[in-house]
Amino acid sequence: MIEIQDVHFRYPRGKDVFEHLSLSLLPGRIYGLLGLNGTGKTTLLKLIAALRYPAHGVCSVSGVSSVPRSKAYLEQFFLIPEECVLPPLRVDAYCRLYAPFYREFSADLFRSILGEFEIQEQDSISGMSFGTRKKVLIAFALAARTRVVLMDEPTNGLDIPSKKQFRKVLAEQISEDRCFVISTHQVRDLGNMLDHLVMLHERQILLDASVAEIAARVVFEETTEKPQDEILYMEKNFNGYRVLRRNLKQQETPLDTELLFNAALANPKEFRAVLTSKESAL
Amino acid sequence: MSITLFCRQVLLVLREHCVLNRKAYLSYGLFVFLFIFLFLLGGKKWSAEDGSLMVGQKLLLLFMVLFSISESGVLFVRHLSRQAGNVHALTLPVTPSSRLCAGMLWGGIVVPLALSVLFYLALTATLPFFPEHHFGWMSPLELLTGGLNLGTGLYPSNMFFNALMYQLLFMAGGIYFKSSPWIKTWICVWVFSLLLVGVTFLVTPLLVPGFSMGVAAPGLYVVLEHYMNGVTMYPWLLVSGCMYYALAYYLLREKQA
Numbered sequence: 001m002i003e004i005q006d007v008h009f010r011y012p013r014g015k016d017v018f019e020h021l022s023l024s025l026l027p028g029r030i031y032g033l034l035g036l037n038g039t040g041k042t043t044l045l046k047l048i049a050a051l052r053y054p055a056h057g058v059c060s061v062s063g064v065s066s067v068p069r070s071k072a073y074l075e076q077f078f079l080i081p082e083e084c085v086l087p088p089l090r091v092d093a094y095c096r097l098y099a100p101f102y103r104e105f106s107a108d109l110f111r112s113i114l115g116e117f118e119i120q121e122q123d124s125i126s127g128m129s130f131g132t133r134k135k136v137l138i139a140f141a142l143a144a145r146t147r148v149v150l151m152d153e154p155t156n157g158l159d160i161p162s163k164k165q166f167r168k169v170l171a172e173q174i175s176e177d178r179c180f181v182i183s184t185h186q187v188r189d190l191g192n193m194l195d196h197l198v199m200l201h202e203r204q205i206l207l208d209a210s211v212a213e214i215a216a217r218v219v220f221e222e223t224t225e226k227p228q229d230e231i232l233y234m235e236k237n238f239n240g241y242r243v244l245r246r247n248l249k250q251q252e253t254p255l256d257t258e259l260l261f262n263a264a265l266a267n268p269k270e271f272r273a274v275l276t277s278k279e280s281a282l
Numbered sequence: 283m284s285i286t287l288f289c290r291q292v293l294l295v296l297r298e299h300c301v302l303n304r305k306a307y308l309s310y311g312l313f314v315f316l317f318i319f320l321f322l323l324g325g326k327k328w329s330a331e332d333g334s335l336m337v338g339q340k341l342l343l344l345f346m347v348l349f350s351i352s353e354s355g356v357l358f359v360r361h362l363s364r365q366a367g368n369v370h371a372l373t374l375p376v377t378p379s380s381r382l383c384a385g386m387l388w389g390g391i392v393v394p395l396a397l398s399v400l401f402y403l404a405l406t407a408t409l410p411f412f413p414e415h416h417f418g419w420m421s422p423l424e425l426l427t428g429g430l431n432l433g434t435g436l437y438p439s440n441m442f443f444n445a446l447m448y449q450l451l452f453m454a455g456g457i458y459f460k461s462s463p464w465i466k467t468w469i470c471v472w473v474f475s476l477l478l479v480g481v482t483f484l485v486t487p488l489l490v491p492g493f494s495m496g497v498a499a500p501g502l503y504v505v506l507e508h509y510m511n512g513v514t515m516y517p518w519l520l521v522s523g524c525m526y527y528a529l530a531y532y533l534l535r536e537k538q539a
Contacts, residue, residue, distance in 0.1 A: 049373050050373070051372060051373065070377065071291075071375050071376060071377045071380075074373060074374065074375035074376070075375035077373075078370075078373075079370070079373050081370075086370075087301075087302050089301070089302075093301070097297070097298060097301050097302075098298075098370070098374070100290075100294055101294060101374050101375055101376065102375070137370065140370075
């Protein structure tokens with residue numbers, strides 16, 4: 001669905017952000033885009049959204065290239081930016097103004113999601129908090145029913161109940177022909193919704209694997225005693241230790257994205273070797 | 283893309299611009315109306331005996347026209363800067379050509395027509411105060427097509443055409459830019475605008491008999507002489523246009539960085 005082939009990008013008078021970056025994102029999945037600050041998560045979303053053009057390489061959605069920014073390309077995705085700027089209209093007026101741009105837009109779905117978020121259509125956007133504005137945009141994005149939805153830190157600004165609501169409405173919209181790409185630092189906010197992780201590090205892809213692939217290769221454990229045997233990574237917490245090991249016994253443990261992220265950054269080479277080795281059964 | 287779909291997109295873009303800026307345009311329109319009305323009301327005392335405008339009036343009128351254009355330009359720049367933050371608007375599925383066409387319609391036809399109507403209304407509103415008023419004989423059609431000649435020998439007489447052309451180019455550039463936030467496009471649009479203005483002002487006197495350029499003889503020399511007189515607002519428009527473009531680019535770049 002989304003194909004990024006050998007992309008090279010740098011900002012004017014800036015350092016290289018990506019070098020020879022290649023990535024394939026498939027429909028029917030929710031991708032988590034992870035990485036340290038400044039590794040290019042937002043830039044990658046902008047490249048996909050054609051707000052930036054790669055200096056080299058190709059970015060395409062369903063075979064349509066981002067260059068030039070054709071209608072055929074633009075109508076395939078919806079980008080929810082981290083900073084949510086909306087015009088000072090009422091919610092229903094906003095919908096009337098922008099919905100006609102999207103052929104598949106569903107007004108019923110929009111109203112339904114607004115209901116989930118407890119937002120009235122008659123409410124004025126200008127009087128809304130940052131989080132509520134974001135919820136309006138999330139509702140609109142999902143109601144637009146584009147094949148790709150790009151989200152940059154969607155849970156930033158949402159209160160705790162809203163994060164739960166967000167997960168619920170997102171789960172309801174997953175389908176075989178749609179792809180969600182969520183850039184986030186708040187991995188816990190998304191719970192176990194992600195089914196594929198992409199991690200950016202030093203201008204490259206450090207990790208590109210489904211949750212199932214990750215679970216087949218590594219296990220996440222919590223112990224009170226410091227482990228003495230061979231481990232991949234370990235962190236101390238209040239109760240003891242959080243440990244990442246190779247999955248040699250084909251165990252199934254829930255994904256601890258935070259631990260995985262820290263492990264990957266602590267020793268990228270070893271981490272990459274473990275996730276690409278053929279020793280562990282898939 | 284079919285013609286119907288293209289036209290629909292153009293209308294959607296225009297609708298978006300109107301809805302988002304309706305308050306600003308309304309207040310601006312009211313201001314223009316009041317300005318011209320009060321100017322004409324007070325300016326009667328300064329008029330020459332034959333009813334023609336005197337130099338002070340011409341300058342004031344010129345200022346008003348420049349202000350009208352620059353104000354709508356500022357509005358547009360503000361709109362652009364807001365749009366830069368509004369990523370949703372930047373990624374709307376609209377073709378650049380639709381935006382360009384919408385910009386040309388808006389800047390080239392809607393805004394100048396609206397200005398003409400405002401001028402006409404303001405002029406008409408002064409008639410009860412001065413039944414013998416010199417402007418009374420102007421018809422709406424004359425205003426809409428001929429511009430602000432005012433029958434007074436105000437030089438250059440085709441100020442309205444200048445304004446129209448410039449509005450068209452500026453707005454077209456502005457709307458086009460929205461769909462393509464890169465400096466290369468910015469420069470291309472500006473160069474294109476300059477070329478178009480240049481060609482228009484060089485070619486039009488050759489093609490249109492009686493086109494009121496102030497002189498009958500066509501050609502580059504005449505055009506240059508015409509515009510070097512300092513009476514026209516054309517150089518001012520170019521300078522201010524550059525400023526607008528630079529400002530808009532700066533604002534957009536800041537927002538997008």
